[in-house]
Amino acid sequence: MADAGVHTATAADLSEIVRIHRETWRLAYAELLPPEVLDALDTDEAWALAVQSGAVLxxxxxxxxxxxxxxxKAPDEEVAMADGSLPEDAATTALLSVLVEPRWGRRGHGTRLVAEAVRRLHETGATRGIAWVPEADKASRNFYERLGWTGDGTVRTLDAGGRPLREVRVSGPLEVRLAD
Structure with a gap:
């Protein structure tokens, strides 16, 4: 494998991040989401703000x-319990979303991304992570399970262009061990 690394994304990376997001979702979620939803994924502007904030690696x-x-940091509405109450660690809970192009999968990129994100989140006082994953996305759920994250019993159903999309929230410790 060529040199692999994890770096803070910059404005110069924006077009590739947007491309990876759109193409990977079109491939992975073609059966879960209608074409018009996939065609209207987050705008370049939304990604530019995330990159500018330093939240994207x-x-x-x-x-x-x-x-x-x-x-x-996870927004309160993302970390809230099913009844709307906030857990005791809400202020130190982080929200993660990881995506690796399928053709580059199973080469350790996702784990390296999360490991570096976790390292940086620890510096901000974060103690726990959460992620939302489509219930039918077994590959992503398996990835998080390998990190020690499990479903915490919270689910939500999103309106995906008139088609319901059920997501499960996975949660776990901000610890990732990389193989030597």
């Missing part, structure tokens, strides 16, 4: 950007 292999993670 990119995975590279050689000269290629192959994936990314968005990691920051």
């Amino acid at each position: 990119k995975a590279t292999e050689g000269e290629w950007v192959v994936g990314f993670v968005v990691a920051s």
Whole structure:
């Protein structure tokens, strides 16, 4: 494998991050989401704000950007329990979303992304992580399970262009061990 790394994404990476997001979701979620929802994924402007805030890390292999993670403090509405109450650790809970292009999968990029995000989140006082994953996305659920994250019993159903999309929230410790 060529040199692999994780770096803070910059404005120069924006077009690749947007491309990876759109193409990967179109491939992975074609059966879960209608085409019009996939065509209207987050705008370049939304990604520009995330990149500008420093919340996006990119995975590279050689000269290629192959994936990314968005990691920051979890908004209250994302960490709330099913009854709307906040857990005791709400102020120190982080929200992560990791995506690696399938053609670059199973090469450790996702784990390296999360490991670096976790390291940085610890510096901000974060103690626990959460992520929302479509219930039918077994590959992503398995990825988080390998990190020691499990479903915490919270689910939500989103309106995806008139089609319900059920997501489960996974949660776990901000600890990632990389293989030697």
